[in-house]
Amino acid sequence: MLDSNQIQEIIPHRYPFLLVDKILELEPGKKAVGLKAVTASEYYFQGHFPQEHVMPGVLIIEALAQAGAVCILSVDANKGKTAYFAGINKARFKTKVKPGDVLTLEVEIIKSKASIGIGSAIAKIGDKVAVEAELMFAIG
Template sequence: MLDSTQIQAILPHRYPMLLIDRVLEHEPGQYALARKNVSINEAVFQGHFPGNPVLPGVFILEAMAQTGAIALLTLDNFKGRTAYFGGIKSAKFRQVVRPGDTLEIKVTLEKLKDRIGVGKAIATVEGQKACTAELTFIVE
C-alpha cells in the first residue's frame, strides 16, 4: 500500500492535479489498484455543475492515468522518470461520479515495449463500473 506521500515520491503531480489518494495494491510492470475519495471541497465542483456536482470524465481518466503510471514507474528501469498520456481508446462512461463517492481504479498493463505501455483501466464506485478505457503511456 502507498499513501499520498509515497505516491508523490513516484508521480510529479501535486494539488490540485494529484487525483489518487492511496494505492491499495501494485505489482511493478503489471497492475495498480488505487482509490480516489471524491470530496465536495474539490475546486472543480464550484463550476461543474453548481447545484448538481458531477466529477468531470477527464478527471476520472486522469486518475486512471496516474494509477497506470504507478504500475509503470515502480519498475526499476523507470524509477525517477515521468509517464505521459500517449492516447485514450474506447473510453466509456457508465455512471455519474459525485462528491461522497469513492472511486476504485485498476489499471492492468497489457503491453510494454521499450518506453511505451498500454493498459486496460476500470474505475468503479461501490462495485459498479463508472468508466472503462484503454490507455497508452509514454515514459520519458
Template sequence: MNRLDIKQIQEIIPHRHPFLLVDYIEDYEPGQFAVGYKCVTYREDFFKGHFPDHPVMPGVLTLEALAQVGAVAILSQEEHRGKIAFFGGVQKCKFKGMVNPGDKIRLETKIIKQKGPVGVGEAVATVDGKVVVSAELTFMVGK
C-alpha cells in the same frame, strides 16, 4: 499486498495538489498493475463549475486518475524511477456512470502491453462495484 500512502505515491509520480487524483494505492505490482482510490469530497475545486447545482466529477478527471494509478505501476519499475509517464492516447473509452461528492472511486489499471517506453493499460473505475469509466490508455515514459 503492496500499499502506498500519499507521500509514497508522490515519490513515484510527479503530480501534486490540486492535480494529484489518487489518495492511496491498495496494491500494485511494478510493471503489471495498480489499484488505487480517490475519495471525492464536495470541496474539490472542479465542483465550483462542474456543475454548481448538480456536482459531477468530470469524466476526463476520472480518466486522469486511472492514468495516475497506471503511472504508479509503470514508474515503480526500477528502470523508470524518476521519469514521467505521458498520455499517448485513449481508446475504447466508455463513461457509464457519474461520480459525485461522497463517492469513493476504485481505480484499477493493468498493463497489458509494453515495448520500450510505450505501453497500454486496461483501466476501470468503479463506485460501489459499478463501472463508471473504462478505457485503454496508451502511455509513453519520458524524462
C-alpha cells in the same frame, strides 16, 4: 499499500492535480489498484456543475492514468522518469461520480514495449463500473 506521500515520490503530480489518495495493491509494471475519495470541496465542483456536482470524466481518466503511472514508474528501470499520455481508446462513461463516492482505480498493463505501453483501466464505485478505457502511455 502506498499513501499520498509515497505516491508523490513516484509521480510528479501535486495538489490540486494529484487524483489518487492511496494505492491498495501494486505489482510494478503489471497492475495497480488505487483509491480516490471524491469530496464536495474538490475545486472542479465550483464550475462542474454548480447545480449538480459531477466529477468531470476527463479527471476520472486522469486519476486512472495516475494509478497506471504509479504502476509503470515503480519498475526499477523507470524510477525517476515521467509517464505521459500517448492516447485514450475505448473510453466509456457509465455512471456519474459525485461527492461522497469512493473510486476504485484499477489499471492493468496489457502491452509494454520499450518506452510505450497500454493499460486497461476501470474506475468503479463499489461494484458498479463508472468508467472504462484503454490508456496509452510513453515513458520520458
